[in-house]
Ligand SMILES: Nc1ncnc2c1ncn2[C@@H]1O[C@H](COP(=O)(O)OP(=O)(O)OP(=O)(O)O)[C@@H](O)[C@H]1O
């Protein structure tokens with residue numbers, strides 16, 4: 001059984017299906033690249049996986065566990081809807097990380113504070129809910145955790161090549177450096193699935209050219225990487241599997257060779273012709 005299984009995900013805005021019965025699977029160690037025209041539903045899909053948008057129908061399973069489930073009937077009922085939200089939030093907090101197209105770093109926080117914020121909040125919540133600890137023990141444990149989080153962040157910043165920027169602010173970073181900070185922020189929570197939404201779109205050509213190596217450098221047997229992109233060179237360089245989305249539906253999926261050299265559908269052939 002695949003580690004990540006997405007089944008029949010449907011997201012409707014008003015009466016418009018941004019995603020319709022989207023199903024795919026991915027294994028740990030794989031990089032899956034999503035391609036498709038503007039407005040085809042790629043960002044909506046990443047947002048649904050990360051719990052930022054709630055799908056009306058479908059299931060998301062990780063390692064055999066259902067982390068999100070919704071169907072039209074239960075979505076209509078309030079209780080079940082909040083239950084869906086809860087499952088989705090758990091999935092978002094623990095298993096999925098998203099590197100936003102525009103990075104979304106907090107401008108008033110240093111790089112180090114940006115990348116450690118979520119991990120500190122998570123540690124604080126975990127410690128506060130540990131009933132067996134006294135107030136003093138909780139305070140001491142949190143101080144220890146904070147030190148571990150900071151040293152882990154510095155290691156990751158070094159690995160991703162921006163340790164020298166740790167104490168600077170987002171306005172002092174180049175686009176490529178901001179992206180690296182956003183990647184470290186996502187990695188800090190050690191998600192099983194890390195998602196990139198158009199990682200080259202906000203970058204100058206030189207930084208964009210480095211993105212493939214950056215993504216390949218974080219590829220590991222412990223993670224699934226999902227990449228949404230309009231950059232076909234990036235797709236060809238990093239993808240183990242390519243998925244073509246058109247008007248909210250998956251029209252074709254397969255190896256880069258199958259999709260780029262032996263496209264089946266008229267829509268994919270047209271899309272690739274425009275991108276050439
Ligand atoms: N919050 C929203 N409210 C209403 N419609 C939305 C919302 N978010 C997305 N949509 C619509 O859903 C469709 C899919 O949008 P989405 O952003 O997922 O496309 P995309 O494939 O990421 O496009 P692009 O390549 O331009 O980034 C679009 O028609 C968009 O207008």
Ligand SMILES: [Mg+2]
Nearest residue numbers: 042043044197
């Ligand atoms: Mg998008």
